[in-house]
Amino acid sequence: MLIDLAKKLDQAAADATSIAQLSSTTQLSLDDAYKVQKISIEQRLNRGEKLVGYKMGFTSKAKMIQMGVDDLIWGRLTDAMMIQDGGSIDLSKYVHPRAEPEIAFRLKKPLSGIVTKEEAYDAIDAVAGAIEVIDSRYQNFKFSLSDVIADNCSSTGFVVGPWHSPDTNIDGLSMILKVNDAEVERGSSKDILDHPLNSLIEAARCVAQYGESLQAGQIILAGAATAAVALKPGQTISTEIEGLSPCQFSTC
Ligand code: OOG
Numbered sequence: 443m444l445i446d447l448a449k450k451l452d453q454a455a456a457d458a459t460s461i462a463q464l465s466s467t468t469q470l471s472l473d474d475a476y477k478v479q480k481i482s483i484e485q486r487l488n489r490g491e492k493l494v495g496y497k498m499g500f501t502s503k504a505k506m507i508q509m510g511v512d513d514l515i516w517g518r519l520t521d522a523m524m525i526q527d528g529g530s531i532d533l534s535k536y537v538h539p540r541a542e543p544e545i546a547f548r549l550k551k552p553l554s555g556i557v558t559k560e561e562a563y564d565a566i567d568a569v570a571g572a573i574e575v576i577d578s579r580y581q582n583f584k585f586s587l588s589d590v591i592a593d594n595c596s597s598t599g600f601v602v603g604p605w606h607s608p609d610t611n612i613d614g615l616s617m618i619l620k621v622n623d624a625e626v627e628r629g630s631s632k633d634i635l636d637h638p639l640n641s642l643i644e645a646a647r648c649v650a651q652y653g654e655s656l657q658a659g660q661i662i663l664a665g666a667a668t669a670a671v672a673l674k675p676g677q678t679i680s681t682e683i684e685g686l687s688p689c690q691f692s693t694c
């Protein structure tokens with residue numbers, strides 16, 4: 443049964459169509475929802491995609507309020523989700539995509555379970571400004587916590603800007619999301635669990651609960667600092683994060 447749900451979500455993502463929330467017909471525990479996510483990602487890996495990292499979700503109040511949920515979630519990132527900095531995406535491949543400003547970590551050591559701030563910091567190879575493109579496979583972008591977890595936490599794409607050395611300050615940086623050069627959202631990296639490093643620590647803890655570990659070379663998205671913005675064709679979306687290089691993509 444969980445396999446059927448995973449296939450349904452995988453198909454909805456592939457066809458860019460929306461489906462009813464799973465929770466409208468099925469009682470799904472959070473554990474089951476993570477199982478559905480894992481199976482749906484396995485479908486993608488079986489088609490040749492590669493796991494390149496993980497993303498954290500609902501690490502800021504702005505996101506929790508926008509989506510009406512109140513717990514951390516995590517999802518998986520594959521190489522097919524990578525959007526080149528300065529690249530373009532075709533919105534017909536998505537249901538109702540949105541963009542949000544993020545901070546990305548690249549790891550040089552594995553991390554799993556309960557780790558200290560020092561251990562987490564020590565595992566970072568590089569940090570970068572990033573933009574995540576999210577797209578819910580549910581009608582009207584509405585879901586329960588288990589729905590969104592099963593749907594790989596709305597993951598669909600991400601752009602990472604130029605990498606910076608791991609000792610670059612990421613505390614209290616202003617984070618701005620722009621559409622066609624006009625500011626549409628502004629937050630601070632402090633809004634991400636008080637410090638984005640805390641999100642990396644949470645990622646290590648969360649994946650370990652399901653027997654996985656963050657690996658060297660992987661990218662971890664810390665979660666958006668602001669609410670997400672709906673995308674329309676013909677836009678240039680960029681982020682400016684204090685002290686980090688900007689990144690951008692356009693839509694058609
Ligand atoms: C779920 C994904 C949340 C974030 O950065 O908080 C997320 C959603 O909002 O659809 O990616």
Ligand code: MG
Nearest residue numbers: 542574665666
């Ligand atoms: Mg996000």
